[in-house]
Amino acid sequence: MPTDPLFAQAQAAFRQGRLPESLQLIDALVRRQPRHADAWNLAGMVCHVRRDYEAAARYFERALEVGAPVGVLVNLGYARQAQGRTAEAEQAYAEAARRDPRLALAWQKLGGLQEAAGRSEEALASYRRAVVLDPNDLRSLGDGLYLRRHLADWAPDEVLSPERLLAAFASARRSDFSPGLLLSLPEAGPMARREAALKFAQSQWGPVLAAPPLAPQARVIEGRMRVGYLSADFCEHAVSYLVNEVIAAHDRQQVQVFVYAYRAAAPGDPWRQRAVDAADVFVDLDAMDDATAAARIHADGVDVLVDLTGYTGHARLGITARRPAPVIAQWIGYIGTLGEPRLADYVIGDAIATPPETAPHFSEALALMPRCYQPNGRPFAPDPAPTRAEEGLPETGTVYCSFNQTYKFNPPLWDDWCAILRDVPGSVLWVAAPRDPTAATRLRREAEARGVGGERIVVARQQSRAGHLARLPLADLALDTTPYNSGTTASDALRQGVPLLATLGESFVSRMAASLLHAVGLPDCVLPDRAALVARAIALGQDEAAREALRRRLRDGHADCGLFDPVGFARDLERLFRAMHAQRLAGRRELIALDAPAPWGLPANAFGN
Known part of the structure; x- marks a missing residue:
């Protein structure tokens, strides 16, 4: 059956971002053909893009009433989910999967909702089912693998594996999965990340671009x-x-x-x-x-x-x-x-x-x-630290820490950290509470498989930011993650006087910590490779005087390092913006490198208390 010209025009207007025009065309069409299911569905899609989710849901329901295919149930679920009506959203996704068990999109959306509700195992099962049904489903591959990383699930998995995701990215012409996960995968290089980002952008906003x-x-x-x-x-x-x-x-x-x-x-x-x-x-x-x-x-x-x-x-x-x-x-x-x-x-x-x-x-x-890329607030007096006992830490022994999210952890990193713990008797690794409690169990099992008692992985309790900053000085050394470095996690540690050990990778995301360490005057804490970092962490773990000397260097350098100088940073940023603008006026877009930082100096009471 040929496409109605009005519907074709409404589709074209929608794809080109002319949303009011698309709705006007749809309105004219459904007045003439009130049972045109595709038109009602398109009206729902237009309203969804306009963030009018209630209207979108009404149009999707109308489309289903007049015989729209089962896939419109997924659209209805998505609209309900955007409204925060998760029970209705799950009902719609589940009904779509029941009516058409081979509809991969229904399983993908159901998995996302299950994950948001904390039902991780159900979510993984839904993602796997979606990938089995559609092996090129980048969204389900990516979401499933990302969830596995949050769960510290590093076991071989033929369906949800980094290699399969990277192969799918490489072969796909389009992508509906954000490339952010690739930042944390050791298997993904900088150029693979750039290509994946381009495909995602063009797939999401092609007509607008x-x-x-x-x-x-x-x-x-x-x-x-x-x-x-x-x-x-x-x-x-x-x-x-x-x-x-x-x-x-x-x-x-x-x-x-x-x-x-x-x-x-x-x-x-x-x-x-x-x-x-x-x-x-x-x-x-x-x-x-x-x-x-x-x-x-x-x-x-x-x-x-x-x-x-x-x-x-x-x-x-x-x-x-x-x-x-x-x-x-x-x-x-x-x-x-x-x-x-x-x-x-x-x-x-x-x-x-x-x-x-x-x-x-x-x-x-x-x-x-001219200094570090990362902005920071001014120095401030931390709250009094709790005791080690109050934080579940041993009274004696070296405390290593990494308060990064679990998805940044990976088997090679865990190999290194467990090697450090094995060679520093009485030491522990203090980590942030994973978003799913089963991840902590897996991390302890992974430690035991590497010859380290699971009790030496200490999971921190959930805490406010102020409380977290107050407890950080209980740690002796922070260990950086790679390839996705510590960001705010690193500057928090350095702010609180806890030295960080890091390596220098090949991409932005794996060079963040090195930039911060140079900014605070600890370039010697940037090690050339994994083996050197392990050796330095062990040496410091075994030498309390050396650890204290390093901490003292960090604390003493705070006043002059410039990392915690928002005024000086703002001045440099203003110069950078003016250089960008000048290039635009000249019709250029090329490297800008500021030659020297603005003078350091935070006015007293610049921001009040």
Whole structure:
């Protein structure tokens, strides 16, 4: 049966992002053909993109009433899930799988909902079933493998394996799975990550990327530069811990600051309020669709827009794909490339984390800070530390720690850490509580398989950020993860006077800790390889005086290192933004490297208490 011309026009308008026009065409069509199931389904898809999830669900229900195929049940479930009505969403996914057990998408969505509910084993079973039904289902492969890494499930698995995921990425023409997982896989190299990012971007926003940009030209700045910060994480989140004081420290004689938030924060979240207070203009974009949000940023006349989310949770790169500002940089949220040049012109790094020779790893041009790429708040007096006993740690013996999420752990890393524990009697490894308790059991079993008693893996109790920072000094040494280094986890340890041992990898994500260690004056804690790190960790673990000397060097260097200097960092960042803008005016986009840092010096009471 030939496609109705009105429906074809509505589909084309939808694919090209002309959502109001698509709805108008659909309305005309269903007035004439009220039982046109595909039209009702398309109306639901349009409303979903517009973030009107209640209307989307109504249209999907109408499509099912007039005979839409079973796959529309998945769409209905997705709309209900976006509304937070998870029981109804699960019912819709399960009904779709019951009616058509070979519908891989139903199993994929069911797995995601089960995972969010903490039912990890059910989720893995659903992901595996989806991959068996569709071996090229990148989303189920990726989600399943990511969950396995969170569970510290490193056993051989023919269905959900890194090798299978990388092969699927390499052969796929399209991708609906964010490439973020690849950052933590030792099996994935920088160029594989770049290729996967490009495929994902083009698959998600192809028509938008091909459309004319909202802000094709830069203006000549007279007066203050307009800088916008765009993020899902202006809330209780590691990104806020790092950037809020730097944003607040901008020179308001030179910069007007716009903060754009697009994820709702919990009521009373102090970090959201700090973001509001740091901005000249704060805009909540959460209820807007991507096109409307981009139009708002463009209307504000932002000169440089900084994306702080990238391919992390809740990302909405459909906003930056529309190019609402003439210069777009990506920074701190995603430690890799976005793959598609239109999504960002620059990635902000530094000479250690992103040296010029790593430029081929990025679709963005490198913009190098003169010190460390990572922003931080000012020094502050920590709360009194609890006792070791209160934290479940032994009174004597070396305490190594790694408070990274479990997905950053891998078998080679565990080999090294267990070798350290074996050679330092009485030592323990203190780790963050995994999101699933079964992961802690697996980690202990993996230690026992390597000749280390499971009781020597001490799982920290859940704690507030303030409480966590207060307890950190109980650790003697922090051990870095690789290939996905510690980020905020590392600077938290260094802030609290706990030295970190790291190696220097080949990609941004595996060079973060080295940058931080150079910034605090501990370049000797960056080791050339795994064996050297193990040897140094053992030597320090066996020598209390050497450990204390290292801690003293770290503490004594805090005042002059510049890592915890939001004012100086903001000045450097402003110079970097002006260099980006100048290149845009000149029609260039190439490496920027600031020659020297702004003078250090935090004014007394710069931010109050």
